[in-house]
Amino acid sequence: MFCLLLTALIWGFAFVAQVQGMDSMSPLFFNATRFTLGAVSLVPILLWQRGRSSAEPAEPSAADVSAANDLTPGDAAGTVPQWKAWLANPVVVSVVCGVVLFTASTLQQYGILYGKSAGRAGFLTALYIVMVPLLAFVFLRRRIGVLVGVAVVMSIAGFYLLCITDGFGSLGLADILLVFTAVLFAAHILIIDELGAKVDAIKLSFGQFCTTAVLSWAGSLIEGSVDWAGAAHSWMPILYAGIGSVGIAYTLQVVGQQWVPPTRASLLMSLESFFSAVGGAIFLGEIMTPRGYAGCALIFIGTLLAQAPSKLPEFMKRD
Numbered sequence: 001m002f003c004l005l006l007t008a009l010i011w012g013f014a015f016v017a018q019v020q021g022m023d024s025m026s027p028l029f030f031n032a033t034r035f036t037l038g039a040v041s042l043v044p045i046l047l048w049q050r051g052r053s054s055a056e057p058a059e060p061s062a063a064d065v066s067a068a069n070d071l072t073p074g075d076a077a078g079t080v081p082q083w084k085a086w087l088a089n090p091v092v093v094s095v096v097c098g099v100v101l102f103t104a105s106t107l108q109q110y111g112i113l114y115g116k117s118a119g120r121a122g123f124l125t126a127l128y129i130v131m132v133p134l135l136a137f138v139f140l141r142r143r144i145g146v147l148v149g150v151a152v153v154m155s156i157a158g159f160y161l162l163c164i165t166d167g168f169g170s171l172g173l174a175d176i177l178l179v180f181t182a183v184l185f186a187a188h189i190l191i192i193d194e195l196g197a198k199v200d201a202i203k204l205s206f207g208q209f210c211t212t213a214v215l216s217w218a219g220s221l222i223e224g225s226v227d228w229a230g231a232a233h234s235w236m237p238i239l240y241a242g243i244g245s246v247g248i249a250y251t252l253q254v255v256g257q258q259w260v261p262p263t264r265a266s267l268l269m270s271l272e273s274f275f276s277a278v279g280g281a282i283f284l285g286e287i288m289t290p291r292g293y294a295g296c297a298l299i300f301i302g303t304l305l306a307q308a309p310s311k312l313p314e315f316m317k318r319d
Contacts (some may be wrong), residue, residue, distance in 0.1 A: 003256035004268035010276020014245035015118035016283045017237035018109060022116070024233040026225035027109035032216035033238050035105075038246025039209035045202055054130055060157040063240045080294045094207020097191055101250075102212040104184035107177045115174030119286050122276020123162065124178035129187035129270040129303035130155045140190065158298030161291050189265070191256050201258060201269035221291070247310045267307035273300060 021030045136142040163175040280286035
């Protein structure tokens, strides 16, 4: 639980670094450098893990146990369906997570580039908390409670107050991009929940960072946005966003989600929006209108309701 709370704190303040990085870099080049740093920051841990595993007697890993438990009674050794074998492959899982993470982080960075607001971007991105149970219901057939419907209504109302200030013509491209970002981050959480338990957390993080970095470098080279002078100008935001937001926070997310259910994980990580507003106010001097703050409050309440238990806790029930 502490891992996910720390993740929310780091991610919230990372919006400040992402806004500052856009002063001298393109979104793809910024993501290329920060995800490369994030991957490199995990190399010492991977080497330590490798040395430790070689020094200890081989035992079934948590991934092996999880994979074995996933077998149906008809799945004998050597007769596992091909699709299950693929989904249990750490490389495949890492690449799938990396592709989704690349798409989400790229859209988010363009939304930040056009919006130039850490707090606004944080609250719009936080809509992924509401979308997690909705996507789980649609694609994984997981039941959702009435409170999720209330949460959706409140989040939509909050979005309206925050973004649509003068009719729908006031809805900007940045807002649209950040909403799509929220959908992709929700999908990323569910993919990690479904497939990540079968893969070592550090290896999964390293693999998805490498995938995201490679795709970002390719995009940067194609659009010709590699600018080392701009990177030198924004070295502090890159370091924080790379080592802090990517190397540390995304790894804490993967580790935390292996011990905490996705709904509770989303609840803890929803504090990211609060920390983004605090960071924007402290470091960027951002001030919203009363209408904007009301919209943020509704979105935040909606994210909390989306993760509320559908049933009363035992101690609240009457005999």
